[in-house]
Amino acid sequence: MPLRLPPLSSLRFFEAAGRHQSFKLAAAELNVTPSAVSHGIVSLEQTLGVELFVRAPRSLTLTAAGADYLHYISKAFELIATGTQRLPDRRGSSISVSCAPTLASRWLLPRLHDFRTLWPDTNVTVDTSPRQVNLPTDGFDFAIRMSRAPVADPAWRKLFGxxxxxxxxxxxxxxxxxxxxxxxxxxxxxxxxxxxxxxxxxxxxxxxxxxxxxxxxxxxxxxxxxxxxxxxxxxxxxxxxxxxxxxxxxxxxxxxxxxxxxxxxxxxxxAETAYWLVSTEDGGERADVAGFRSWLLAEAQASAQADSSR
CATH class of the missing domain: 3.40.190.10 (Periplasmic binding protein-like II)
Known part of the structure; x- marks a missing residue:
């Protein structure tokens, strides 16, 4: 018997709104109107028979049921995104990296030629938009972020300070x-x-x-x-x-x-802040993704050692 699922478009609205705690920001991310997001979530709540958000004049928060549901929906979209990325691609594989523009232009891009030499059939996309991407739902394999304190997560690897x-x-x-x-x-x-x-x-x-x-x-x-x-x-x-x-x-x-x-x-x-490589840890990931992580960590170590010797 086939599974009965809520409308997938409404689930996408809910996931983005729950992550941002905002209909407006979710609409901007999905390139629709805030009204479309709001109506989609109302339809989802009616289908489920459960209130997912507490709506106030100037705030939007998840209900306890909504917060619990968001956890499962986010994981579901991550699985879909990961499965999609693993599909065979006759056009060649690709890696997407979210990175701040100054770090991209001054540190990452000058080194990418070496990676392309190692993986000539792997295309690399560098995105410097300021939005906070969600791995891997937004289609990114890696994000390079700044943080002062160490993050207790194996998916975070320190590059350099x-x-x-x-x-x-x-x-x-x-x-x-x-x-x-x-x-x-x-x-x-x-x-x-x-x-x-x-x-x-x-x-x-x-x-x-x-x-x-x-x-x-x-x-x-x-x-x-x-x-x-x-x-x-x-x-x-x-x-x-x-x-x-x-x-x-x-x-x-x-x-x-x-x-x-x-x-x-x-x-x-x-400085107290440092650059961190964020990725999704998965033992079954593609070889070129694992190769990019290893290559970038090695480049960061070499860069840090060069600066410490000066």
């Missing part, structure tokens, strides 16, 4: 020298990254550099929303950015940016 150091153009460095020839950071226009969890306030506190009256004013300067823009502003001579190794290594090696840490007698500061 960041090291913070002030950087600027050679001409900007020369303009910061006082009459005695020493660098004075109080002369600098600091370039801030508004979206960064650790920025100048962290560096000043960790190095014991005086701030505020008579010291470095960490509130003033140029504010941008990405690390990439901060590096470009520093290269353009607009001020001093907080370099993040290994992301800034290429610019330091080419000479378009220079470190100020040694002359300021502060050196490198280890």
């Amino acid at each position: 960041e090291q913070l150091v002030p950087v600027c153009s050679p001409a900007c460095r020369d303009s910061l020298r006082g009459d005695d020839g020493k660098l004075d950071l109080r002369r600098a226009t600091l370039i801030h990254v508004t979206q960064a969890s650790e920025d100048w306030q962290t560096w000043l506190a960790r190095t014991g550099t005086p701030a505020g009256t008579g010291g470095v004013d960490a509130r003033r300067g140029l504010h941008v929303d990405t690390i990439q823009l901060a590096f470009e502003a520093a290269i353009g001579g607009l001020g001093v950015a907080l370099g993040r190794r290994p992301l800034v290594d290429r610019d330091l090696a080419s000479g378009v940016l220079v470190e100020l840490g040694n002359e300021l007698h502060t050196g490198l500061v280890d």
Whole structure:
């Protein structure tokens, strides 16, 4: 006797709305209207005879039954996505990675040629959109994420941490020298990254550099929303950015940016945040997926060792 299932479209609406706790965000993800999501879930609740959400004027929360049901529906969609990814594909296999744009352009992409050499028939897609993807339901094999604390999950593997150091153009460095020839950071226009969890306030506190009256004013300067823009502003001579190794290594090696840490007698500061590789752990995964994980972890280890030796 065939299983009697609720409408799959309504289940998809429910899974996305339950994950986001929002009809609006679910609609944006699924490219439909919030009204369509709402009506689909009402239809599902009527079919099941159970309320899945508590609806308030400015909030949406799962009921106890809804939270329990979401667990099973999410697992079901993950199984469907995993099964789909394992189907034979005559066009060749593919790997999809969700990654922040600065890390993608400055660390991942310059290394991908080596992976393509090892796996020439495997296509790689790098997605830098800011949305938080759900593995593997959204069709991704991997996500590279930042986190301060270790995540107690075998699907999370640490890639590397960041090291913070002030950087600027050679001409900007020369303009910061006082009459005695020493660098004075109080002369600098600091370039801030508004979206960064650790920025100048962290560096000043960790190095014991005086701030505020008579010291470095960490509130003033140029504010941008990405690390990439901060590096470009520093290269353009607009001020001093907080370099993040290994992301800034290429610019330091080419000479378009220079470190100020040694002359300021502060050196490198280890950030609390680190990059983590997130994937779905499965003993029956494809060989190229396992190969990509092993390759990326090895690249990260080599990168971390290179920075620690400097």
